[in-house]
Amino acid sequence: MLGLMTMALVTVIDTIFIGKLGTAQLAAIPLAASMYMIAWIFFVGIMQSSVAFIAKAFGAKKYQEIGVILAHYKIIVLFGVPLLYLYIQTWSIFANLAQLETEVNNYAWLYLHIRVWDAAFSLLLVLYYIFYQSIGNSIVPMIIAILVLVLNVILDYGLIFGNLGMPALGVEGSAYATVLAQIIGAIVIISYSFLTQKSFNLKLFHPLKLKLFKKILRIGLPQGIGDSIELIAWAIFSIMVAQLGTIALAANNIGLQVVQLLYLPGLAIGMASASYMGRFLGTKQPELAKITTIKSLHLGILYMGSLGILLWFLGEAIARYFTKDEMVIQQATLMFKVMAFYQIFDAIAIILRTTLSGAGDTLKPALLLFLSTMVIMLPAVSLLSNWITPGLVGAWLGALIYIIVLALLLSYYVTICYKFEKLVTSIFCKIQTLNINFRSYSDE
Numbered sequence: 001m002l003g004l005m006t007m008a009l010v011t012v013i014d015t016i017f018i019g020k021l022g023t024a025q026l027a028a029i030p031l032a033a034s035m036y037m038i039a040w041i042f043f044v045g046i047m048q049s050s051v052a053f054i055a056k057a058f059g060a061k062k063y064q065e066i067g068v069i070l071a072h073y074k075i076i077v078l079f080g081v082p083l084l085y086l087y088i089q090t091w092s093i094f095a096n097l098a099q100l101e102t103e104v105n106n107y108a109w110l111y112l113h114i115r116v117w118d119a120a121f122s123l124l125l126v127l128y129y130i131f132y133q134s135i136g137n138s139i140v141p142m143i144i145a146i147l148v149l150v151l152n153v154i155l156d157y158g159l160i161f162g163n164l165g166m167p168a169l170g171v172e173g174s175a176y177a178t179v180l181a182q183i184i185g186a187i188v189i190i191s192y193s194f195l196t197q198k199s200f201n202l203k204l205f206h207p208l209k210l211k212l213f214k215k216i217l218r219i220g221l222p223q224g225i226g227d228s229i230e231l232i233a234w235a236i237f238s239i240m241v242a243q244l245g246t247i248a249l250a251a252n253n254i255g256l257q258v259v260q261l262l263y264l265p266g267l268a269i270g271m272a273s274a275s276y277m278g279r280f281l282g283t284k285q286p287e288l289a290k291i292t293t294i295k296s297l298h299l300g301i302l303y304m305g306s307l308g309i310l311l312w313f314l315g316e317a318i319a320r321y322f323t324k325d326e327m328v329i330q331q332a333t334l335m336f337k338v339m340a341f342y343q344i345f346d347a348i349a350i351i352l353r354t355t356l357s358g359a360g361d362t363l364k365p366a367l368l369l370f371l372s373t374m375v376i377m378l379p380a381v382s383l384l385s386n387w388i389t390p391g392l393v394g395a396w397l398g399a400l401i402y403i404i405v406l407a408l409l410l411s412y413y414v415t416i417c418y419k420f421e422k423l424v425t426s427i428f429c430k431i432q433t434l435n436i437n438f439r440s441y442s443d444e
Contacts, residue, residue, distance in 0.1 A: 028107035030253035045224030054134035059282025067201035098242040114175035121186035148185035226366030233373035251331040270354025277358030300347035308343035348407040377402030
């Protein structure tokens, strides 16, 4: 969990540093990063599907197959780099749709055309994080993630403001800091893996096995497309907010950074659950996979629900870490109160969808996500942002409706298709109590 939290902290800390440069920079950089993430997360989704293959091979003690599986995912990384570079060339279209002010647009592009060069290294980091989690080792990705975080903070401090003998590059410095930290992290984790994990037959590359590659794409593409659809919806959300003005956009960008920080540990719980799902299916113990899923849901609800309480009471204090603009702080504080309710349902949606990927079930959850974003989220955001003042609060109320619907749909799907007869009652009782009791599983 801590490993994924530090990945979120990299972006949050970048935003804190950038906020000290001015409101235009604060409005620009998180928006540019969000646009980049739409395509980047597509490949991350494919990387995440590796848990279905690696965990199952590990559970079945087929260790030699794991290196071959990883090598095939590296082929996808190679395809990703040029595609991501071509993708960012569409920034001008995105900026026009958002009706960005010239200053905000210039800062965003300055950041984006540098940040894209971290693509190969950040995707390899994600792949190796998932490899270690799939074999039940969370220590190595945690250590590497902390290393990346510390390097990013040091480089941000130096390259943005000209400290530690480094040049003062401002917005460009933030992008260079992220790229350099990701490069070093990827080199360290890959080198360590090849030196210490020899039983898994690790390879830089392997001759293509067409049957395996087709299986990877069959499971990985729906996962990647689903993740991208969600980020596209959030990008459209940001465009709608941008039309409310720079103040609303800056406040929203703070909210998105905080949501990401809270979201990734929830995703980490889901990935751990997916790992157990794959391993228990590999050892032909589906009942244990079911028990682990329910335990993971309870843990995620407790964790993210507790953070929702903090958002309600500490929203203003959090906003002040990012900016001194009182108008931005005022809107961000109100936004955090809506986000407080968002957290519990987000936990349910994240953990169920990620856990299902461990069973290789990615297509139907992606379809449910698509329907929820297109039919519920975007219409609700459009209507409520115009009906409620300030519009930013209305927009987030629309997002809250969306995540409640998605959580309910995924819960119903798991209950019906996987025969989790008591799942819905169990998790929604936990929403009311925010209390975990593992004793009920002690005799199973």
